[in-house]
Amino acid sequence: MSMTSWETVITIGMVILGTMMTRFIPFILFPPGRPTPKYIQYLGNMLPSAALGLLVIYSIKGVSFLSGNYGIPEIISILMIILLHYWKRNMLLSIASGTVLYMLLVQFVF
Secondary structure (H helix, E strand, O other), X not given: OOOOHHHHHHHHHXXXXXXXXXXXXXXXXXXXXXXXXXXXXXXXXXXXXXXXXXXXXXXXXXXXXXXXXXXXXXXXXXXXXXXXXXXXXXXXXXXXXHHHHHHHHHHHHX
């Protein structure tokens, strides 16, 4: 099933409108001269950790700790991420290193 030319133009317009709204609305609601509400500051502090927590849970939800490789590559990778993050305090380095270690373990060890 393909879209007509008019449907394609409408779809592109909606994507542009949605993108512009998500970019402009925060600046309209919270202008630079006014203080940011406390609940927005709270969400700004808590949501990154909550999002990463959800990603961790989603990543290990299908791991069977009672069969196969018993989740050993996942546990080793998670421990390396934790230790590297406490040592270097660099989230990008920690996550990238853990991902690379996991891929190497799965491909070449387990």
